Structure formats: C-alpha cells, structure tokens
Amino acid sequence: MFLNCLKKNDQLSVNKGSYVSNVEIALFIDQIKSNIWLFGIPSWLFGITDRSIAVFADGYLSLTEIFELFTTFFFFVSWLYLKPEESFNSNDLGPSQYQEYLNRTQANKLQIKKLHMISQEYILPFPYICQIYHLLNLKHLETVHKFSLNNLKIINISQFQTTNSGGRIRFQTILDSPANPLRIWRQPTVEVDLILHTPYTVELSIPVYNQKRIFVIFHAFPLNDSEHQLFIDIYSDLEWPKPLLQIILHFASCLTLFEDLPYLRALADKNIERLFNLSRTSNHETALLFKRYVELYGSSGEGTKLLEGREES
Numbered sequence: 001m002f003l004n005c006l007k008k009n010d011q012l013s014v015n016k017g018s019y020v021s022n023v024e025i026a027l028f029i030d031q032i033k034s035n036i037w038l039f040g041i042p043s044w045l046f047g048i049t050d051r052s053i054a055v056f057a058d059g060y061l062s063l064t065e066i067f068e069l070f071t072t073f074f075f076f077v078s079w080l081y082l083k084p085e086e087s088f089n090s091n092d093l094g095p096s097q098y099q100e101y102l103n104r105t106q107a108n109k110l111q112i113k114k115l116h117m118i119s120q121e122y123i124l125p126f127p128y129i130c131q132i133y134h135l136l137n138l139k140h141l142e143t144v145h146k147f148s149l150n151n152l153k154i155i156n157i158s159q160f161q162t163t164n165s166g167g168r169i170r171f172q173t174i175l176d177s178p179a180n181p182l183r184i185w186r187q188p189t190v191e192v193d194l195i196l197h198t199p200y201t202v203e204l205s206i207p208v209y210n211q212k213r214i215f216v217i218f219h220a221f222p223l224n225d226s227e228h229q230l231f232i233d234i235y236s237d238l239e240w241p242k243p244l245l246q247i248i249l250h251f252a253s254c255l256t257l258f259e260d261l262p263y264l265r266a267l268a269d270k271n272i273e274r275l276f277n278l279s280r281t282s283n284h285e286t287a288l289l290f291k292r293y294v295e296l297y298g299s300s301g302e303g304t305k306l307l308e309g310r311e312e313s
Contacts, residue, residue: 166196
C-alpha cells in the first residue's frame with residue numbers, strides 16, 4: 001500500500017528545459033515558507049513555557065497574567081493553522097512550467113520526506129528467521145503485546161491476497177478493554193493490513209480516524225546465523241503537530257520492541273527452523289501470511305540463500 005504509492009511517485013519523470021530554474025525557484029520558496037513555519041512551533045512552545053514559569057513563580061495569578069497566557073496560547077494555535085500551502089498558480093508560471101511544478105509538488109507530498117515520522121535501527125542478537133516469524137504471526141499481537149495494546153483481539157480475517165514476492169492479509173481487530181487508551185483515536189473495531197513486500201520488508205498499515213493511517217515499515221536483514229539488523233520506519237498522514245506525534249511514536253515503538261525481546265529470545269532457544277518447512281506450517285488463518293513466506297522462501301533451504309545473498313551484497 002504505502003510502499004506501492006512511493007514506487008509510483010519515484011517513476012514520475014521530470015521534463016528538462018530552459019524553464020527548469022523557474023520551477024526550482026518556486027519549490028525553493030515554498031520550502032523556505034514551510035521551514036519558517038516549522039521553526040515557529042518550538043519557538044512558540046518555548047514562549048508558552050517561559051511565560052507560564054514566570055506567571056506561576058510568585059504563586060499569585062492576576063487577571064493580566066491570565067490574559068497574557070491566553071493570548072500566547074491563542075497565537076500558538078493560530079500559528080498551527082497557518083501552515084503554508086503552495087502559493088504559485090498558473091499566473092506565476094507558464095502552462096508547461098506550472099504543470100511540472102504541480103507534478104513535482106504532488107510527488108514531494110507523497111515521498112518519504114513528507115510522511116516520514118521516525119526511524120529506529122537495532123542490531124538484535126537473534127536469528128533473522130525469528131524476527132520474520134514474529135512479524136508475520138498475527139497471534140503475537142494478542143499475546144506478546146498484550147500490555148501495550150491493552151487486550152486487543154483479532155476477531156476475523158477479512159481478506160488474503162498473494163503477490164509474486166509476498167502477500168497481504170487484512171484482519172479485523174477489536175479493543176476488548178473499555179479503558180483502552182487507543183479508543184481516543186480509533187474506532188473500537190477496525191481493519192488492519194499486514195503486507196509482506198519482500199523477504200526482508202513487512203508493512204503494517206493501521207487506520208486511525210477519518211481515513212488517516214499510520215504505516216509501520218519493518219526491514220529485517222540477516223547479518224549472520226545469530227544476528228539480524230532491524231530498521232523500523234513509521235509514516236503517517238495524520239495532521240497532528242509532528243514533534244508531538246514523533247514523541248508518541250518513539251515511545252510506542254520502544255515499548256513494543258521491549259516486549260518483543262523475551263519472545264524473540266524464546267524463539268531463538270527453540271528449533272524454529274522446523275517451522276519453515278511447508279509441511280509443518282500451521283494452516284490457521286492467522287498464519288496465512290507466514291505460510292506464504294514459507295512457500296516462497298522457507299522451503300528447500302531458501303533461508304540460507306537469503307543469508308548468503310546478504311553477505312555477498
């Protein structure tokens with residue numbers, strides 16, 4: 001889903017001509033305005049914090065001080081709503097120039113730089129196959145992440161589709177606990193997508209609200225027989241203040257990884273390679289995507305070939 005969107009954007013061609021410099025200037029000015037707006041967010045936060053400390057320092061809150069705090073907060077909220085949009089139109093550039101400007105601006109919106117929230121990188125002392133089994137096993141969402149997801153339950157597999165290099169499974173989840181904090185930003189029952197793009201890349205697409213989503217891309221690469229490198233990249237089209245969203249996502253990612261460690265260690269202590277034999281793979285619907293992985297890469301010693309391929313590259 002999200003990665004497919006990025007691939008399509010990478011294929012957009014840029015026509016070269018004498019007018020390219022004008023398009024570059026237009027994009028550059030838009031970028032300057034965007035950077036100024038982003039710089040203003042921490043500046044206003046610092047101002048609000050500084051004003052709050054000064055107001056509450058003497059333990060007495062006057063009407064004037066209340067008005068100053070309200071005014072500062074009002075201007076901060078107003079600043080958030082003043083996010084600059086593209087200001088150029090067909091009157092500023094020629095028809096062909098403006099069309100290219102629109103194409104390139106639209107492509108930039110859909111690129112990683114626009115939607116990317118956080119990146120995390122780890123070298124974990126567990127075999128690569130442990131991570132793959134963990135990522136493609138839906139039941140671990142109910143068991144391993146029972147605390148962080150607060151008793152989230154998988155109630156139905158609504159769709160399963162295979163691709164040449166992997167597959168996609170769509171499943172319904174329900175927030176079983178009425179006190180689950182996730183209820184703040186999502187419906188009690190939603191459909192989540194788990195996609196195997198390549199033997200190294202898995203995507204988790206999570207709906208939030210109003211068709212906004214959070215995309216988590218896992219890249220797991222074998223380093224040797226007992227270690228693998230894990231990259232976690234999170235993207236989102238949520239229209240929240242980016243610094244706040246980044247803090248939340250960093251915390252959530254670290255918490256889930258902390259929960260994963262005992263599970264991965266237990267898998268490493270077992271003879272997990274036997275699960276990568278198609279005849280021993282579970283036929284349960286929650287294991288359909290893992291079974292697809294085994295069909296493509298697990299049987300006939302394909303896991304060893306993947307490791308050798310990484311070492312050669």
